[in-house]
Amino acid sequence: MTSEFFFGHLNYWLFIILMMTGLYIVVAKGNLVKKIVGLNIFQTSVFMFYISIGNVTGGTAPIFPLDMKIDPDVIYSNPLPHVLILTAIVVGVATTALGLALIVRIREEFGTIEEDALLELEHEIARKVSDQHGEAMGGRHSGD
Amino acid sequence: MVLTALAVVRMRSLFAVVMLSGIFTLLSALLFVTMDAVDVAFTEAAVGAGITTVLMLGTLALTSRHERPTARSPLIPLFVVFVTGAALIYGTMDMPNFGDPTAPAQTHVGADYIARTPEEIDLPNMVTAVLASYRGYDTLGEVAVVFTAGIGVLLLISGLRRRRRKDEDNEGSA
Known part of the structure; x- marks a missing residue:
């Protein structure tokens, strides 16, 4: 070189x-x-x-x-x-x-x-939504 | 400049980060002047250092001023960055030396623009001639992009005050 x-x-x-x-x-x-x-x-x-x-x-x-x-x-x-x-x-x-x-x-x-806090919030919202729809379809309550 | 950029990485106060990015842009404008690109230099100084800094300060005023430290480890990003950088540096090995007049970039259309601007456009500033005449469609596209971005910003921001008032009303009545 x-x-x-x-x-x-x-x-x-x-x-x-x-x-x-x-x-x-x-x-x-x-x-x-x-x-x-x-x-x-x-x-x-x-x-x-x-x-x-x-x-x-x-x-x-x-x-x-x-x-x-x-x-x-x-x-x-x-x-x-x-x-x-x-x-x-x-x-x-x-x-x-x-x-x-x-x-x-x-x-x-x-x-x-902050990205981390946003991700947490997003997971929370997703969990809520899946709980709702899961119950409506007769599924088990997810997680807790 | 490298120092300024590294300081941006370390700083936690967002106000200082924004100011440093303004300094970074001004330094780059100086560098443009030394590399014969005066038009680019003053656009960068006015638009890059001026408008961008003002916009960022406005955002800071509407949001928060400090950055919280992240819990994630910086190892994976560092690895990605080093691999990308190594690949790019490997790519420059085949490039012509800085300022080489026989480089491919100098011998094709660039020389053509320089030779034909005096007779076809008759403007002293070649950059203006190419910008507004030879590559006028580019500039039209640029105007379209700026217009779209302006509409986007207006749509995103416009409801701010109205929504805030509505929130206050709700709190007052509740």
């Missing part, structure tokens, strides 16, 4: 580390707001990954001079990833807003935004 290869790929690896940090927060943390923050971190690292693909050494931002006198020697970075990521940022905010609205609604309905 040459040092050129190492430093040429170091940026990708750093973004992957950030991505995995976000993924870890989403999977391991129980608080719903924190999960959304983790999702945002994941998202931002994917953005950075894309932009770094579009970068060209010695290039400049993809904007022509205002008078449109274009110097053919100037190298521009690839504008396509920038466009895709611009769209992705706005869509990301929209999904974040939707997720946060869902959290507010969940909190209003169940009084908690």
Whole structure:
């Protein structure tokens, strides 16, 4: 592994580390707001990954001079990833807003935004429902 | 940035977590500037760091401020995360070096957009040209997504005050 290869790929690896940090927060943390923050971190690292693909050494931002006198020697970075990521940022905010609205609604309905407590509540509701239907169908009373 | 992200993992106060995520986004905007993506940088700073933080603070105001520690062990998630990360890093082994001008991403449509924007669109900013003209349908789809999300948020939140008043009435009469 040459040092050129190492430093040429170091940026990708750093973004992957950030991505995995976000993924870890989403999977391991129980608080719903924190999960959304983790999702945002994941998202931002994917953005950075894309932009770094579009970068060209010695290039400049993809904007022509205002008078449109274009110097053919100037190298521009690839504008396509920038466009895709611009769209992705706005869509990301929209999904974040939707997720946060869902959290507010969940909190209003169940009084908690912790995953563990929500699971417990859900089990309780499921047990009640199955008891009801079980009795109606002549079955035994489940559990206790 | 890695430090900020790790701090988010450790922190229990949600207010601090939200602030740190704002800092994280601003740092990423700086990184976008150094990677020549100025349009992306200011969108990220305004939309990502601004609007998202405000939305999250609003959610915190409506819910709770602290996270309870979970009882589950973090081993399985850690394992999953490490395997995924290793697979992704293995995937980057075949990628071209950072900033390589002969990379496939640079030699196909990207160069085409740069070459044809002056004569076909005649706008100085290539990102705007591609966004609004070459890939206009993408932007239309984006507007549709934002509209749908807006409707969803309104539907979810709108009944809040009405329901709360109804609850109070019930408690008062009971």
